[in-house]
Amino acid sequence: MTSGTIFSIEEFAVHDGPGIRTAVFLKGCPLRCTWCHNPEGQRFGSELMVKKGETSICGTEYAAEDLAAKLLRNEAIFRMNSGGVTFTGGEPLAQGDFLIAVLEQLKGRIHTAIETSGFAPVETFREVLGKLDLVMMDIKLVDQERHRHWTGVSNAIILRNLETLIGSGKPFIIRIPLIPGVNDDEANLEATAALLEGAAGLQRVEFLPYHKTAGAKYPMVGRSYNPGFDTQIPSRLDTEPFDKRNITTMIL
Numbered sequence: 217m218t219s220g221t222i223f224s225i226e227e228f229a230v231h232d233g234p235g236i237r238t239a240v241f242l243k244g245c246p247l248r249c250t251w252c253h254n255p256e257g258q259r260f261g262s263e264l265m266v267k268k269g270e271t272s273i274c275g276t277e278y279a280a281e282d283l284a285a286k287l288l289r290n291e292a293i294f295r296m297n298s299g300g301v302t303f304t305g306g307e308p309l310a311q312g313d314f315l316i317a318v319l320e321q322l323k324g325r326i327h328t329a330i331e332t333s334g335f336a337p338v339e340t341f342r343e344v345l346g347k348l349d350l351v352m353m354d355i356k357l358v359d360q361e362r363h364r365h366w367t368g369v370s371n372a373i374i375l376r377n378l379e380t381l382i383g384s385g386k387p388f389i390i391r392i393p394l395i396p397g398v399n400d401d402e403a404n405l406e407a408t409a410a411l412l413e414g415a416a417g418l419q420r421v422e423f424l425p426y427h428k429t430a431g432a433k434y435p436m437v438g439r440s441y442n443p444g445f446d447t448q449i450p451s452r453l454d455t456e457p458f459d460k461r462n463i464t465t466m467i468l
């Protein structure tokens with residue numbers, strides 16, 4: 217029996233893919249983006265969380281069969297409004313076997329999507345790709361050293377998985393968190409747009425401007441928020457590199 221750790225299941229989510237969706241947050245992420253607004257999703261396994269003076273356990277273990285059965289209970293609702301289930305996190309691909317086991321039980325019955333950093337072994341990425349309907353993937357920084365500095369990992373495998381995604385023809389959305397002074401410069405946006413030019417499955421690029429409340433949850437998991445950039449400067453919004461390549465953009 218394959219099991220995995222989930223830190224939240226949110227029903228009636230509307231910003232995580234088409235229609236009304238259930239968002240499943242898988243716990244654990246190999247990245248450490250300094251702007252991450254879900255610090256409780258970074259560590260693998262359960263941990264204590266203190267919210268408004270109350271201590272709770274963040275992270276629940278589910279068997280793949282049990283999670284699939286829970287999600288399938290809303291199958292009729294998803295069909296009625298062209299919604300479905302989105303796996304997010306944390307990094308859902310970091311629990312690849314669990315995710316694959318759940319997706320196998322949902323395939324053909326519920327529209328499935330994933331929100332991912334793209335940081336995963338190529339075999340896992342390929343296998344998951346074949347089992348879901350829509351990929352929402354972050355591209356944060358194209359320069360490898362800057363990516364390592366701000367997220368803690370190289371982007372080499374992410375860019376390789378992006379190539380696989382583009383080559384697959386699978387529908388996908390690229391999300392760019394716009395972090396002031398980190399990745400909102402013209403050179404990075406130009407390089408990102410160039411990677412996506414002509415990609416047949418690309419539906420659009422979504423920009424997520426940095427939000428000042430990103431650090432709010434760190435104290436709840438016993439950590440301090442030190443993002444390393446000036447959080448008071450607004451993100452620079454520049455769609456021109458995408459516009460000139462006829463790539464649709466949206467600001468979330």
Ligand code: SF4
Pocket residue numbers: 245246247248249251252253254257258305306307333
């Ligand atoms: S990839 Fe997402 S979940 Fe992981 S650290 Fe970065 S922002 Fe947080």
